[in-house]
Amino acid sequence: MSETPVLQVEELSGGYSIGRPVLHDVQFTVNKGEMVGLIGLNGAGKSTTMKHILGLMSPHRGGITVQGKTRGENPEAYQSSLAFVPESPLLYEELTVREHLEFAARAYNVAKEDYEERAARLLKLFNMEEKADSLSMHLSKGMKQKVMIMCAFVARPPLYIIDEPFLGLDPLGIRSLLDFMIEMRAQGSSILLSSHILSTIENYCDRFIVLHRGEVIAQGTLAEIAVQAKLPGAALEDIFYSLVKGGD
């Protein structure tokens, strides 16, 4: 018997107003220990899909389960099973970097010893030790993004939803993030990652979901979507270009 996917999105239709859905029958899964790239043009529906998964929007039709449970069944357990890194950092101006990590750890019920060990490691990895006691309002955009990423990783839930994480990060930060995501994946965590930097994620994601105008137009491994685009052996960028151009 196959293992239950960590994230299952089934025939999801939804959007900002009834009768005008942005998403049309979106269907995909993310399995345990898998990193899946969600790619699409601006306005394709990536962030809307993520908002539905987070429970910030309600589907018009279809359903979403995380570890086999819907949000309606147990909102707290559902929310505890995932961590989100939004495209634009959303931080509390009144908290320092360290306090953000502590708040996230408390909210996700992380043991204090684990929090201390994880926070120390993340601060070092993302080169933020010197800024640990600075208020978030005094950080640059890239640093704020690092705080968001660290808050997600201090929690260690089974599923990470990460929206455009590389925006504003310095090259070292991008490398640290990619390395850490690989480590998390190796430990069994699942990651749904949206990014426009296709050349970067091409080598890191196990599978890809191509979203175009609210529909999944291709999904699978790099080789599988290359076949769907009739471009075997091509790079992700070429495959994507061919798919979305064909979809127009």
Add this chain to the structure above:
Amino acid sequence: MELQELRRKRKSSFWSKVLPFVPYVIQSGVAVLFLLLLIAFAAWYTNFLQNIPPGLPVLWIMLLLLGPMTVYSSFRTYMQPADIIFLLPREADMKQYLSPAHRSGVIYKLIGLFLILVLVWPLYIRSGVDTKPLWMVLLVLLLLKVLSAYGSWQELRITTVRARMGYRLLRWCVILLMLAAWLWQPAWKSLIFMLLVGVNYVLALRFPMKHAVAWDNLIEAEKIGASKVMMWLGWFVEVPADGQKVIRRRWLSAVGNRMPWQRSTAYRFLITKTFIRSELLGIVARLTLLGMILTGWNGASWLGIGLYLFFTFLIATQLTSLHQMHADSPATAFYPLPSGAHKTEAIRLASRLLLVLTVLMWIPLALASWMDNLMWVLLSLVIAVLMVFGLRSTWVKKWKDEDE
């Protein structure tokens, strides 16, 4: 679009968002209570003026009331973060956009200042000190206010934070000193003193490096100005409390660090840290201090107990804004916080703080009167504590209804 026209549109857009709340402010019970208190104060003040205690430090009272009002200065520019991109190319023309802010920054505050002067004037002329003519006092206050507004505007333009803070401190000292000189010294002497100090102060403002237009500082100041209006509205009706000034207060950084390590305390941690760095803490601290002074002064008299209960209520009104802190923050939705944590923790913090401050304000009252009037001293505490619990249950019900 002309820059003056742009400012006018932004101003009307901001106030069109605020004005719909005004009828709710008038309808709210808090507004009625303030009105009743105003009437009670007027009655008490009239009586007080007829029996002014001998040796009352009238000049000090005037300095205390008029000083901060004269020095305090702020500007509403209605500037927005995007202006750094879209208005920067027109930096040379920004004078026409900003000059109305200078005028309104002085005019509206002058109204408040003159009202306080009118209020304190009968006390001044009955006090027996060597009084100066009203028109001269008005003129001096106007000049000092303009000087303070000029200094405050120059401070916004200063490039370094340290120099800005230094000049702010200098402005407070200089204006208070000039006002004190005017109150205590003969007119001709104090005018010479004010002229000399004023000229030196203006010259001193020329030294630090300044921006032509301090975009970041002006946008930040506007954000704070707008949030203050919303905070004031928040005392009466439910409005978002975002965008308020954050103050580092390193000496309070450890507060909240020793909370029990549980999921249920996550929101408590957030709201406590937010509170210690908020303007609300400053407001509540100032009110408590003023309450302690007034209750200590009046003891367990009717007036003392009335003031004690009034300040307890006033602080409670301020603390209700804890309910709005992070209420609409999208970030809160990302974290698996226990259901209802927002409301529960806001009530918990507000009621505990209120209880502590109620006892704090009671101490000077008790020290002043426990020997003569022990029963009333104890009774005042019992009434205040009952009021705290009453307010707490009102919050529980009201916020529950709102959430539903």
